């Protein structure tokens with residue numbers, strides 16, 4: 568059962584941040600409620616105040632330009648990303664990821680900002696956004712700062728945000744030329760959270776060797792992690808199946824998955840190896856034909 572709380576409905580992000588500053592010790596922000604209501608029902612959190620930012624229009628946007636890249640406002644829903652023609656053209660991996668995130672109902676109401684703030688290592692957006700080099704802009708009533716998303720998660724369900732801060736924007740740089748990003752989660756039903764997941768970005772030099780790579784794993788540790796040993800295998804290499812195999816192997820060794828009712832640690836490591844190898848190859852193939 569959900570305990571009683573005082574419901575606050577700010578009309579702007581500035582008002583929300585002032586309310587947060589006043590009640591930070593005993594309040595929770597709610598946006599779509601697709602994660603928060605679950606943990607409130609489980610009694611894992613019982614805030615005295617709930618600040619509802621869902622209706623704030625000023626942060627419900629998705630914009631792109633070639634110089635500044637992609638900007639996603641904190642109250643933008645998953646469904647907006649899924650249906651965006653700009654994303655389909657410029658960041659197709661984000662559309663592919665959203666199409667397999669939960670159900671249409673959850674995507675219609677849940678937000679990317681809420682998903683990232685929740686800090687679930689099984690969440691889909693974080694691995695893909697980290698592979699794309701994304702950052703989050705967070706704000707308090709006093710100041711704003713930007714944090715690289717690969718440095719945002721210190722531990723399980725924790726973020727680097729202070730209690731008086733909110734995510735206000737997600738920033739994704741423009742994709743460099745000759746670059747591809749691919750993502751796959753392994754699950755039994757299409758819309759489930761992944762048992763494990765791998766996102767890989769490959770950027771090529773003019774001679775076809777690998778200029779840069781990001782390998783990011785979900786459900787493979789207490790937080791979403793970059794598999795830096797796998798990245799080292801790829802960067803500088805002339806890519807082929809043997810290199811992808813070695814990168815998958817490195818990723819499966821450097822992660823630290825758990826055994827639980829869904830899968831054993833050993834099985835998860837096997838899946839990480841296979842998915843990373845496949846996603847590295849798929850990202851390479853996309854990079855070869857990208858402008």
Ligand SMILES: Cc1cc2nc3c(=O)[nH]c(=O)nc-3n(C[C@H](O)[C@H](O)[C@H](O)COP(=O)(O)OP(=O)(O)OC[C@H]3O[C@@H](n4cnc5c(N)ncnc54)[C@H](O)[C@@H]3O)c2cc1C
Nearest residue numbers: 598599600601602603669677678681682684690691734759
């Ligand atoms: C049935 C079901 C299936 C799901 N399947 C998947 C799945 O396959 N993959 C996946 O990735 N997710 C999945 N989810 C989770 C869902 O995608 C996320 O919960 C949702 O996107 C979170 O957004 P929200 O707006 O609902 O956040 P809320 O639930 O409102 O908030 C989540 C947390 O973030 C905080 N918060 C919200 N907005 C901000 C902000 N702007 N700044 C700082 N903190 C904030 C809240 O205080 C809370 O702690 C599933 C959820 C359900 C219910």
